[in-house]
Amino acid sequence: MTDTQLRVAVLGAKGRIGSEAAKAVEAAEDMDLVAALDRDDDIAELTKAGAQVAVDLTHPDAVMGNLEFCVGNGIHAVVGTTGWTDERFAQLRGWLDKSPQTGVLVAPNFSIGAVLTMLWSKQAARYFESAEVIERHHPNKADAPSGTATRTAQLIAEGRNAAGLGAQPDATSTALDGARGAVVDGVPVHAVRLRGALAHQEVFFGGTGETLTIRHDSLHHSSFMQGILLGARRVVSTPGLTYGLEHFLDLG
Numbered sequence: 725m726t727d728t729q730l731r732v733a734v735l736g737a738k739g740r741i742g743s744e745a746a747k748a749v750e751a752a753e754d755m756d757l758v759a760a761l762d763r764d765d766d767i768a769e770l771t772k773a774g775a776q777v778a779v780d781l782t783h784p785d786a787v788m789g790n791l792e793f794c795v796g797n798g799i800h801a802v803v804g805t806t807g808w809t810d811e812r813f814a815q816l817r818g819w820l821d822k823s824p825q826t827g828v829l830v831a832p833n834f835s836i837g838a839v840l841t842m843l844w845s846k847q848a849a850r851y852f853e854s855a856e857v858i859e860r861h862h863p864n865k866a867d868a869p870s871g872t873a874t875r876t877a878q879l880i881a882e883g884r885n886a887a888g889l890g891a892q893p894d895a896t897s898t899a900l901d902g903a904r905g906a907v908v909d910g911v912p913v914h915a916v917r918l919r920g921a922l923a924h925q926e927v928f929f930g931g932t933g934e935t936l937t938i939r940h941d942s943l944h945h946s947s948f949m950q951g952i953l954l955g956a957r958r959v960v961s962t963p964g965l966t967y968g969l970e971h972f973l974d975l976g
């Protein structure tokens with residue numbers, strides 16, 4: 725270990741993504757993996773290990789407790805864990821207000837293709853009357869819809885609202901519960917759970933005489949690793965809350 729190495733910890737280090745993130749941190753020349761913690765470990769290990777950044781890839785039930793500890797101890801955080809609500813963001817901002825030098829990145833998705841899907845969906849939204857999101861994940865996923873699909877729908881709604889678009893056309897008057905998906909800010913979101921799937925999303929737009937589909941597929945866990953490492957490098961010099969990896973990408 726040298727003084728210039730970034731001291732990174734991974735929370736959820738036995739999980740599907742956390743285990744890969746721990747390997748990616750270990751392999752990064754400018755980082756040291758100083759702690760790899762999972763459910764039964766004591767989070768106080770982070771301070772003992774001198775962690776500068778904690779990468780949280782745990783569970784929606786665990787992430788807030790982890791963040792309260794990290795921010796309270798001046799440890800920056802890179803968060804991939806889902807389950808974010810307005811109330812949770814308000815709580816996190818409250819903790820950050822008391823620790824103004826600390827940075828937290830909350831990234832609904834660390835893969836570049838998914839980030840672009842979200843940004844392009846917001847851009848496209850203003851031009852189309854109809855927009856729906858279908859996400860597809862492995863059946864071991866705890867939450868539905870995915871954090872990425874939820875954020876995509878929110879961004880589509882922002883694009884629609886800025887363009888003055890009203891409610892989407894939909895004459896459905898009889899439907900089985902759930903047939904039209906969950907509605908996020910006026911945008912239907914459908915979640916498929918499928919053995920063999922990893923993380924996939926299609927965003928459908930419909931206008932007069934045309935449709936547009938933006939599709940992204942994460943085919944391997946490695947799709948998330950570059951974004952996690954970039955987040956860790958950048959969050960240490962970005963105090964406060966950053967929502968979305970796009971803020972750390974040079975997108976022109």
Ligand SMILES: NC(=O)C1=CN([C@@H]2O[C@H](COP(=O)(O)OP(=O)(O)OC[C@H]3O[C@@H](n4cnc5c(N)ncnc54)[C@H](OP(=O)(O)O)[C@@H]3O)[C@@H](O)[C@H]2O)C=CC1
Nearest residue numbers: 736738739740741762763781782786804805806832833834
């Ligand atoms: N933003 C992004 O790009 C990505 C985000 N994710 C998100 O990351 C999260 C994890 O996903 P995934 O790896 O598939 O899930 P897993 O269930 O495979 O991994 C989560 C791990 O965290 C552990 N854990 C639970 N509570 C705690 C705790 N308090 N402290 C430390 N570890 C804990 C779990 O233990 P146990 O099994 O005993 O519960 C498990 O080992 C999900 O919210 C997922 O949506 C995933 C991929 C990419």
Ligand SMILES: O=C(O)C1=N[C@H](C(=O)O)C[C@H](O)C1
Nearest residue numbers: 806832833865870871872923
């Ligand atoms: O649980 C997963 O696997 C994933 N979770 C994130 C989400 O809910 O959007 C990111 C990606 O879709 C993989």
